[in-house]
Amino acid sequence: MYEIDTNISAESRLADVTIEYPNVMNALDYFEIPLGLGDMTIAETAAKYGIASSTLEVAIAVYCGETPSKILVESEIPDLLRFLKASHYSFKLDKIPELKRLIALFSEQIPQEQGKVLVAFFDEYVAEVYKHFRYEDETVFPYINGILNDRTPGDFRIKDFEDNHTDIEQKLIDLKRILVKYIPPSAVSPHRKQILLKLITLEQDLTYHTNIEENILVPFVKSLEGDF
Amino acid sequence: MYEIIAIVERSKIIRTGLASIFKTHSLCSRTVKMESFDDWDRAFRADKPDLLIVNPDCLRDADLDKIKSRFDLADELPVFALIYRLFEPETIAAFDEAIYITDSEDAVVGKLRNRYKKEQSPAEKLTDREKDILRHLLKGLSNKEAADRLNISPHTVMTHRKNIIEKTGIRSLSGLAVYAIINNITDMNEIN
Numbered sequence: 001m002y003e004i005d006t007n008i009s010a011e012s013r014l015a016d017v018t019i020e021y022p023n024v025m026n027a028l029d030y031f032e033i034p035l036g037l038g039d040m041t042i043a044e045t046a047a048k049y050g051i052a053s054s055t056l057e058v059a060i061a062v063y064c065g066e067t068p069s070k071i072l073v074e075s076e077i078p079d080l081l082r083f084l085k086a087s088h089y090s091f092k093l094d095k096i097p098e099l100k101r102l103i104a105l106f107s108e109q110i111p112q113e114q115g116k117v118l119v120a121f122f123d124e125y126v127a128e129v130y131k132h133f134r135y136e137d138e139t140v141f142p143y144i145n146g147i148l149n150d151r152t153p154g155d156f157r158i159k160d161f162e163d164n165h166t167d168i169e170q171k172l173i174d175l176k177r178i179l180v181k182y183i184p185p186s187a188v189s190p191h192r193k194q195i196l197l198k199l200i201t202l203e204q205d206l207t208y209h210t211n212i213e214e215n216i217l218v219p220f221v222k223s224l225e226g227d228f
Numbered sequence: 229m230y231e232i233i234a235i236v237e238r239s240k241i242i243r244t245g246l247a248s249i250f251k252t253h254s255l256c257s258r259t260v261k262m263e264s265f266d267d268w269d270r271a272f273r274a275d276k277p278d279l280l281i282v283n284p285d286c287l288r289d290a291d292l293d294k295i296k297s298r299f300d301l302a303d304e305l306p307v308f309a310l311i312y313r314l315f316e317p318e319t320i321a322a323f324d325e326a327i328y329i330t331d332s333e334d335a336v337v338g339k340l341r342n343r344y345k346k347e348q349s350p351a352e353k354l355t356d357r358e359k360d361i362l363r364h365l366l367k368g369l370s371n372k373e374a375a376d377r378l379n380i381s382p383h384t385v386m387t388h389r390k391n392i393i394e395k396t397g398i399r400s401l402s403g404l405a406v407y408a409i410i411n412n413i414t415d416m417n418e419i420n
Contacts, residue, residue, distance in 0.1 A: 065258055067273060113416050117409045121402045174403030181352075181397070182410050214274045 008061040010043040010053055017060060026205050027063040030086040031056065052076040058216060059083055062208050068215050077148060077220060080212070081141055087209055088133045096126055099198050106191040110183060125171040132168055147224055158221040172203050229344055230256035234277035236286045237310055238263055242329070246281065253337050268299055276301060279340070281308045281327065284319050292322055306343050352395045359413045361388040366405050368420030
């Protein structure tokens with residue numbers, strides 16, 4: 001066995017976990033679990049909001065930085081898909097537009113050419129992320145729903161998804177470096193730091209998101225495909 | 229500091245102890261501890277460690293090169309030995325560094341920090357040639373096309389390209405475009 005230092009279990013108090021690992025707040029959002037958690041454990045919270053307990057547990061553990069080792073069973077997968085879709089929505093409707101807005105503001109405070117190329121760079125990154133989300137929403141998730149509902153799997157195989165799971169994180173890392181290191185100091189503006197803080201959160205969120213897809217969803221679907 | 233430190237060590241007391249030192253000194257964002265390399269594939273699926281600490285006894289018959297190629301690790305990945313019994317000097321010399329169980333806490337921390345300092349990226353200043361290459365790549369030229377225009381081999385372009393990435397810390401071409409504009413290496417009209 002291998003160990004990772006977080007020790008999240010179904011009996012962990014969700015409020016304590018959230019305070020120690022603030023990224024968990026994002027996971028709660030995607031499950032539509034409001035704060036004001038009281039003394040509820042992860043298992044109790046799952047029961048209250050009608051979520052499969054293992055799904056909640058494993059997603060929270062990932063948002064605490066663990067590499068998941070738990071294998072989910074079939075009945076727990078729909079909640080996981082809902083979770084992943086909800087995070088796509090949140091990235092698309094909330095987190096990325098907010099970053100776009102801040103970057104537009106910031107670009108007006110630096111020399112025009114720099115501002116333009118910065119905005120273009122971010123737009124290119126966003127287009128890549130959206131393309132990836134669209135692929136998952138329109139191809140991968142329907143495929144999984146299809147085989148869960150006992151339909152024939154068609155030509156697609158989850159292996160195609162693994163091959164297609166490109167590294168979209170690199171541009172985000174580049175953007176951080178550009179903001180911290182390369183764009184020269186400009187007039188006092190809160191925007192640069194606001195952008196960076198949001199980028200850092202987004203980056204972690206995306207990393208966990210990918211981690212769930214690669215380490216929970218893909219192995220599960222592979223095991224199903226093996227049954228055909 | 230480090231992102232992920234992997235510890236391969238049979239004794240739970242020792243691996244937990246080591247991990248607790250790393251935690252106290254914030255040397256990494258995560259430690260992944262395992263009894264043997266048999267657990268490796270389960271522990272590391274998507275990510276990889278940037279430092280590996282291993283008791284030479286856990287290698288069994290394999291050497292470090294074999295381990296690195298088997299788990300698809302970079303040749304440059306630093307690997308430290310974790311030592312608490314006698315080994316042949318050449319066994320220990322194969323590692324980048326050795327941590328002894330008799331080391332003080334400061335010594336252990338020092339060894340990890342030292343190694344990290346050496347790994348720091350080179351200063352960013354690009355040479356004129358590198359700037360030239362960058363300008364060509366930003367026009368949308370391939371390595372081969374840029375090589376033709378500059379009368380050098382595609383291989384040389386690749387080497388320059390690698391150095392540009394290493395020096396600036398920016399990998400994507402569109403990120404390098406931002407860098408080039410900021411540093412007046414090129415202007416908007418010249419970018420594809």
